[in-house]
Amino acid sequence: MKTLTMLQAIEEAIFEEMARDPRVLTFGEGATVKWSQLRQAYGPKRVRTTPLSEGIIAGTAVGASAMGLRPVVDLLYAPFLTYAMEPLINSAGKQRYMSGGQFSFPLVVLVSTGVVPFYGAHHCHNLEAWFAHASGIKVVMPSSAAEAKGLLKSAIRDDNPVIFFHDIPLEHVPGQIPEGEHLIPIGKAAVVREGQSATVITYGRLVQTALEAAATLAEQGVSVEVIDLRTIKPLDEEAVLASVRKTGRLVVVHEASGTCGVGAELAAIVAGKAFSALKGPILRLTGPDTPVPASPPLANMFAPQAPQIIQAVQQLVG
Amino acid sequence: MLLIRTLEDRLGALCREGKAPMIAASTGQEAAALGVIDTLGPDDLLLTNHRSMSHLLSRGADPGRVLAEILGKRTGYCQGKASHLHLSIRELGIMLTSTVVGAELSLAPGIALGASMQDSSGIVACFFGDGGACEGVFHESLNLAALWELPILYACENNNWQAFVSVKEALPTARIADFAASYGIKSQSIDGTDLEAVREAAQAAQAYVRKERRPFLLETHCPRLRGHAVLDPMHYVDAEEQAAGWARDPLVALSQRLAQAGVLSDEARAQMQREVDLEVERAVAFAMESPYPGPEELLTDVFA
Numbered sequence: 001m002k003t004l005t006m007l008q009a010i011e012e013a014i015f016e017e018m019a020r021d022p023r024v025l026t027f028g029e030g031a032t033v034k035w036s037q038l039r040q041a042y043g044p045k046r047v048r049t050t051p052l053s054e055g056i057i058a059g060t061a062v063g064a065s066a067m068g069l070r071p072v073v074d075l076l077y078a079p080f081l082t083y084a085m086e087p088l089i090n091s092a093g094k095q096r097y098m099s100g101g102q103f104s105f106p107l108v109v110l111v112s113t114g115v116v117p118f119y120g121a122h123h124c125h126n127l128e129a130w131f132a133h134a135s136g137i138k139v140v141m142p143s144s145a146a147e148a149k150g151l152l153k154s155a156i157r158d159d160n161p162v163i164f165f166h167d168i169p170l171e172h173v174p175g176q177i178p179e180g181e182h183l184i185p186i187g188k189a190a191v192v193r194e195g196q197s198a199t200v201i202t203y204g205r206l207v208q209t210a211l212e213a214a215a216t217l218a219e220q221g222v223s224v225e226v227i228d229l230r231t232i233k234p235l236d237e238e239a240v241l242a243s244v245r246k247t248g249r250l251v252v253v254h255e256a257s258g259t260c261g262v263g264a265e266l267a268a269i270v271a272g273k274a275f276s277a278l279k280g281p282i283l284r285l286t287g288p289d290t291p292v293p294a295s296p297p298l299a300n301m302f303a304p305q306a307p308q309i310i311q312a313v314q315q316l317v318g
Numbered sequence: 319m320l321l322i323r324t325l326e327d328r329l330g331a332l333c334r335e336g337k338a339p340m341i342a343a344s345t346g347q348e349a350a351a352l353g354v355i356d357t358l359g360p361d362d363l364l365l366t367n368h369r370s371m372s373h374l375l376s377r378g379a380d381p382g383r384v385l386a387e388i389l390g391k392r393t394g395y396c397q398g399k400a401s402h403l404h405l406s407i408r409e410l411g412i413m414l415t416s417t418v419v420g421a422e423l424s425l426a427p428g429i430a431l432g433a434s435m436q437d438s439s440g441i442v443a444c445f446f447g448d449g450g451a452c453e454g455v456f457h458e459s460l461n462l463a464a465l466w467e468l469p470i471l472y473a474c475e476n477n478n479w480q481a482f483v484s485v486k487e488a489l490p491t492a493r494i495a496d497f498a499a500s501y502g503i504k505s506q507s508i509d510g511t512d513l514e515a516v517r518e519a520a521q522a523a524q525a526y527v528r529k530e531r532r533p534f535l536l537e538t539h540c541p542r543l544r545g546h547a548v549l550d551p552m553h554y555v556d557a558e559e560q561a562a563g564w565a566r567d568p569l570v571a572l573s574q575r576l577a578q579a580g581v582l583s584d585e586a587r588a589q590m591q592r593e594v595d596l597e598v599e600r601a602v603a604f605a606m607e608s609p610y611p612g613p614e615e616l617l618t619d620v621f622a
Binding site: 048062066067068105138 | 396423
């Protein structure tokens with residue numbers, strides 16, 4: 001084991017995949033500064049900086065992937081994705097289908113997400129549900145440095161477009177990274193804590209929050225299962241349903257706003273396929289339907305906190 | 319050119335009968351397309367837009383499979399999932415027909431980068447219109463192609479109209495080629511109705527892109543003779559402008575030139591038309607008789 005921050009783990013994942021596969025290249029705004037080790041090792045053809053033009057960065061990634069390259073592009077902050085939507089949604093997500101399977105688009109878009117005080121709504125916006133709702137695109141959101149490394153390596157090897165959201169608050173958090181080849185499959189959730197009385201499903205930074213809540217509840221004699229989705233799309237329905245069938249109670253937690261969010265999808269899946277196992281309502285804890293506030297006390301209120309998770313589980317177990 | 323014209327006119331007739339969807343015909347732009355594509359090699363790659371028939375056929379697409387695709391049939395190049403607005407043909411290097419105006423400009427640098435990094439000698443020909451030039455991505459595409467020295471022949475078919483908006487109301491310049499200079503990109507603006515002139519300019523342009531591995535913008539001015547789509551009544555276009563457009567019909571110009579040179583008699587022209595008519599009817603029959611995709615195709619090819 002070694003210790004790396006999430007950003008270091010991301011760079012190591014790209015480094016290893018560039019060594020393994022000459023088709024992998026990376027570009028983005030300031031990529032040569034941010035990924036200086038990659039530039040040094042792989043040179044200016046495979047590690048490129050770009051102008052501040054998210055639309056053409058994304059479009060170029062889509063075009064290059066259609067040609068068989070495997071671009072990993074850094075679009076910095078999630079709100080900047082709005083400039084990049086056209087090629088990602090209309091070409092990367094649709095052209096395989098529209099062409100009757102003639103093309104594939106093996107590309108990864110790296111982007112920071114999550115709420116940080118003072119950053120405000122032009123740097124912070126959890127947009128994972130947008131891409132899950134579009135067709136033909138996979139969506140990944142890791143919960144730790146080790147998860148980021150394993151999931152990113154799989155994303156780079158995947159033959160489809162993958163949007164890789166990493167939480168800003170986790171970027172500099174150190175974590176233990178397994179030595180050697182470390183791959184985590186896309187589309188498989190992880191049961192990060194086993195329990196019997198209720199299931200808490202979340203992803204990204206809030207996995208840690210859910211684990212804190214579960215530890216407190218355990219002290220009160222309530223056994224909670226915590227699931228880290230890891231991948232928003234494809235969604236590991238099997239893992240979700242298996243857990244709810246066991247515990248009979250579900251709290252869904254995410255930082256993104258609630259309306260039409262990932263939590264709504266999870267609730268619909270569980271209500272539709274495991275209704276008879278439910279012993280109470282499905283509860284959703286989400287960010288509010290507002291832009292992300294800049295002011296620290298407001299920003300810190302945005303995401304669901306451990307006490308709210310504890311309260312929700314207590315409400316369900318009665 | 320005769321095949322393009324005849325096939326599109328036949329499609330217009332089928333559309334009026336309710337047997338085909340409304341297509342954005344390239345009538346008036348055939349010389350601009352053929353003149354450029356004729357100079358390309360087999361390793362070259364193409365991106366086009368909703369007015370793509372002249373590009374597809376100039377590149378050698380089979381009329382039957384194109385028509386089958388337009389009718390949404392399984393024997394089409396995209397198994398019926400593209401129809402006319404999204405038709406791509408990988409085996410001919412046609413990477414995209416985009417109907418989101420400007421998307422072809424968005425993908426062009428990546429396609430060119432992919433070709434270059436895989437040591438292909440091929441270049442990219444990106445066909446767009448004056449509408450595409452109004453999209454922000456036009457400028458982003460030119461900027462990146464110049465910075466990264468990408469082998470792209472930007473082929474702008476300026477037909478004066480973007481949907482129902484005149485280019486006079488949409489751009490402050492009559493020459494889209496003028497934008498290229500801001501990015502240090504060489505360009506030329508020519509009459510797109512003269513096949514020989516287009517071919518000559520395209521020959522030089524593609525040779526420059528191929529040798530220098532740098533972009534070039536070739537603008538061809540041509541009329542949009544059938545409006546935005548084939549049943550467009552064109553009531554918003556002055557009668558005078560419409561007449562002036564037809565007076566520049568590239569097919570008429572070519573026929574006259576060949577006749578004057580003594581290489582195409584009236585009889586030979588009529589014979590050629592009969593042969594093309596037969597080819598088009600065979601294509602229509604093939605497309606009409608082809609099966610639709612099965613219901614299982616609704617869910618296929620979403621992910622690789």
